[in-house]
Amino acid sequence: MTKQISFLGCMVFLCAGCTFTPSQPDKEAHIIPAPVYLRQTTDGASFSINAKTPLAYSDNSLRETALQLSAELKTQTGVALPVEEAPSTFRTKSIYLELTDRITTPEPLPETFGISPKEANPADEQYALHISADTLRLTSASAEGIYRAMASLRQLIGVSTFPVQLPALQIYDAPRFAWRGLSLDVSRTFFTVPEVKTVIDMIALYKMNVLHLHLSDHEGWRIQINAYPRLTEIGSAIPNRNRKGGFYTQDDYRELVRYAAERFITLVPEIDMPGHTAAAFASYPEMKNAVPSGSATNSAGVNMVALDPDDPAAMLLVKNVLSELASLTPGNYIHIGGDETFGMPKEKYERFVEKTRNMVREEIRKNIVGWQEISRTRIGAGDVIQHWIALDMEGSLESPDVASAIPPEMLKAMKELFAEAPGDITRAIEKQARIIISPARFAYLDFPYRETGVDSLQETERQRLGLSFYPRTTVEESWNWNPTTFNPLIEATHIAGVEAVIWCETIESISDLQFLLLPRLSGVAEKGWSPQETTGWEMYKKRLAGQSPMWEKAGWNYFKSSLIDWE
Numbered sequence: 123m124t125k126q127i128s129f130l131g132c133m134v135f136l137c138a139g140c141t142f143t144p145s146q147p148d149k150e151a152h153i154i155p156a157p158v159y160l161r162q163t164t165d166g167a168s169f170s171i172n173a174k175t176p177l178a179y180s181d182n183s184l185r186e187t188a189l190q191l192s193a194e195l196k197t198q199t200g201v202a203l204p205v206e207e208a209p210s211t212f213r214t215k216s217i218y219l220e221l222t223d224r225i226t227t228p229e230p231l232p233e234t235f236g237i238s239p240k241e242a243n244p245a246d247e248q249y250a251l252h253i254s255a256d257t258l259r260l261t262s263a264s265a266e267g268i269y270r271a272m273a274s275l276r277q278l279i280g281v282s283t284f285p286v287q288l289p290a291l292q293i294y295d296a297p298r299f300a301w302r303g304l305s306l307d308v309s310r311t312f313f314t315v316p317e318v319k320t321v322i323d324m325i326a327l328y329k330m331n332v333l334h335l336h337l338s339d340h341e342g343w344r345i346q347i348n349a350y351p352r353l354t355e356i357g358s359a360i361p362n363r364n365r366k367g368g369f370y371t372q373d374d375y376r377e378l379v380r381y382a383a384e385r386f387i388t389l390v391p392e393i394d395m396p397g398h399t400a401a402a403f404a405s406y407p408e409m410k411n412a413v414p415s416g417s418a419t420n421s422a423g424v425n426m427v428a429l430d431p432d433d434p435a436a437m438l439l440v441k442n443v444l445s446e447l448a449s450l451t452p453g454n455y456i457h458i459g460g461d462e463t464f465g466m467p468k469e470k471y472e473r474f475v476e477k478t479r480n481m482v483r484e485e486i487r488k489n490i491v492g493w494q495e496i497s498r499t500r501i502g503a504g505d506v507i508q509h510w511i512a513l514d515m516e517g518s519l520e521s522p523d524v525a526s527a528i529p530p531e532m533l534k535a536m537k538e539l540f541a542e543a544p545g546d547i548t549r550a551i552e553k554q555a556r557i558i559i560s561p562a563r564f565a566y567l568d569f570p571y572r573e574t575g576v577d578s579l580q581e582t583e584r585q586r587l588g589l590s591f592y593p594r595t596t597v598e599e600s601w602n603w604n605p606t607t608f609n610p611l612i613e614a615t616h617i618a619g620v621e622a623v624i625w626c627e628t629i630e631s632i633s634d635l636q637f638l639l640l641p642r643l644s645g646v647a648e649k650g651w652s653p654q655e656t657t658g659w660e661m662y663k664k665r666l667a668g669q670s671p672m673w674e675k676a677g678w679n680y681f682k683s684s685l686i687d688w689e
C-alpha cells in the first residue's frame with residue numbers, strides 16, 4: 123500500500139513567498155508539535171521508502187540514534203530498515219542522518235527561551251528535515267537534534283505499510299522552550315519500570331525532554347535509599363486505597379535514566395518535602411513533626427505532617443536521601459517539592475527550604491526545583507519554581523460540598539496558604555528564580571474531561587477518572603492558552619519551560635493513566651515546542667486526529683473526545 127502525505131493542515135510561517143497548499147481538511151497532516159517552518163515543494167515529487175531503504179549515518183556518533191530510529195519505525199510499521207554507516211559520501215536513496223556544524227536556514231530560527239535540564243545548549247535541538255525525490259535527510263549539529271527530527275519523520279510515516287511515498291518538503295525546526303516535560307506521580311499509584319518506559323515513549327514522540335518523577339508523597343515512598351532501608355520496607359507499602367505498593371531499586375532507577383537518555387530525555391527526581399511526607403514518617407516515626415500538635419490530622423489522618431528543620435534526624439535523612447538521589451541523577455536538577463505544608467509555621471517552612479536548598483547547591487552540587495510556594499523563602503538565581511496554582515483554589519474551598527469534607531483546622535490552613543499564591547510569581551521573579559509553567563487549568567492532566575467521547579464504552583472511564591473537585595474541561599479549553607500571555611506577570615525571559623502534570627489519586631492502572639494523558643499530553647508538548655502563531659485549534663484538531671493510529675498501534679489507551687474527527 124502506498125500513501126500520499128500532504129500538509130494541508132499545517133500552517134507555515136517565517137516563509138514569505140513560498141507556496142502553500144490551500145487549507146482544507148487533510149487527515150494526514152499531523153506533525154505535533156507544529157514545526158516552526160514547513161514548506162512543501164509544488165512539483166509533486168516524492169521519496170519512496172521501502173523495506174530495503176537504508177538508514178545511513180554520516181558519523182559514528184550517530185550509530186545509536188540510527189539504530190534507535192530503526193527500532194522505533196519497526197514498532198510503527200513492522201519493518202526494520204537496515205542501518206549503515208556512510209561517512210564521507212552523501213547517500214542518495216537512503217534516509218540519511220547527517221551531523222553538521224550548523225544547520226543553514228532560509229530565515230533565522232526563533233530564539234529558544236528557558237533552561238536546559240542538563241545545561242546543554244538549547245540550539246542542539248534544532249534540526250532540518252529535507253525530503254526530495256532522491257533523498258531524505260535529517261540534519262542537525264547534534265544527535266539530540268537528529269532524534270527530534272526523527273519524531274517528525276515518525277509522524278509523517280505513521281503506521282503505513284512500506285513502500286510509503288513521502289512528498290518532497292523542507293522543515294526547519296527549533297524548540298520554543300528548552301525544558302519541556304511531564305511530571306508523573308508514581309507515589310499515589312506505583313508504575314513498574316516497563317510502564318514508565320511506555321510513558322517515556324509517549325513523551326519522546328512529542329519532543330519532550332524531561333520526565334519529572336514524583337517519587338514520594340503521603341501514599342508511598344518509591345525509591346530505594348541505602349542509608350534508610352525502612353523508607354522502602356515500610357514506606358513503599360503503607361495502606362493506600364487498596365493499591366499495590368512498590369518502589370524502584372537503584373538499579374531500576376538507573377535503567378530508567380538510561381532508557382530516557384537514549385531518547386534524549388532527562389529524569390528530574392522529586393522528593394516532596396517538608397510536607398507530603400506521611401510515608402517517611404511511617405518509616406521513621408522518631409522524626410519530629412513540624413506541624414504543632416493538635417492540628418496534625420485531617421480526615422485521612424495523615425496530611426498535616428512536615429519534616430522539622432530543627433530536628434537533626436530529619437535533616438540528616440534529607441541530606442542522605444538527596445545525596446543518594448543525586449548520585450543516580452546525571453541531570454542538573456533535583457526537585458524538592460515544597461508544596462502544601464498546611465499548618466507548618468512559616469518560619470519553620472522558610473528554614474527548611476533554605477537549609478535544603480543550600481545543602482543541594484553547596485554540598486550536592488545540583489540546582490533545585492520546587493513548587494511555587496518556595497518563592498516565599500530565600501531562593502535566588504539558579505533556582506527554579508514550578509507554577510501550578512492557576513485556578514481559584516480559595517474560591518473552590520468556599521463551596522459547601524468541599525468545605526464540609528475538610529476538618530476546620532485543615533480548611534483554615536489551606537485558605538491561608540492559597541491566599542498567598544498570587545504573590546508567588548512576583549516574588550520568584552524578584553528573586554531571579556526561573557519558572558516552569560504548569561498552570562493547573564491548562565497543564566494538569568488530572569482534570570476530568572467535559573465533553574463526551576465518541577465511544578460509549580469509555581463513558582465509565584470518563585466519569586471515574588480525574589479529580590472531581592476540578593472543573594470538567596474540554597480538550598479544546600485545555601489546549602487554548604499561551605505560556606507567555608496566560609499570566610500578565612510572566613514574560614518569556616522568566617520561563618524555564620513548560621511541564622504537563624499528572625497526579626494519580628483517581629488512576630489505578632497504566633490504561634487509566636494513558637486515558638488522562640492522551641490526547642492532552644500532545645497539546646502541552648506543542649505549547650512547549652511550537653511558536654504560538656502556528657497553532658490555531660482548527661488545524662491542531664486535524665493534526666491531533668492523525669495521531670490516533672500510532673497510539674492504537676502502540677497499544678496506548680486514549681480518550682476519544684467527540685471534538686476530534688479521529689482517523
Ligand code: TNX
Nearest residue numbers: 461462493510568589625626
Ligand atoms: C495538589 S499540585 C498537589 C498534589 C495533588 C494535586 C491534585 C501540587 C504541587 N500538589 O499533591 O495530587 O493537587 O491535582
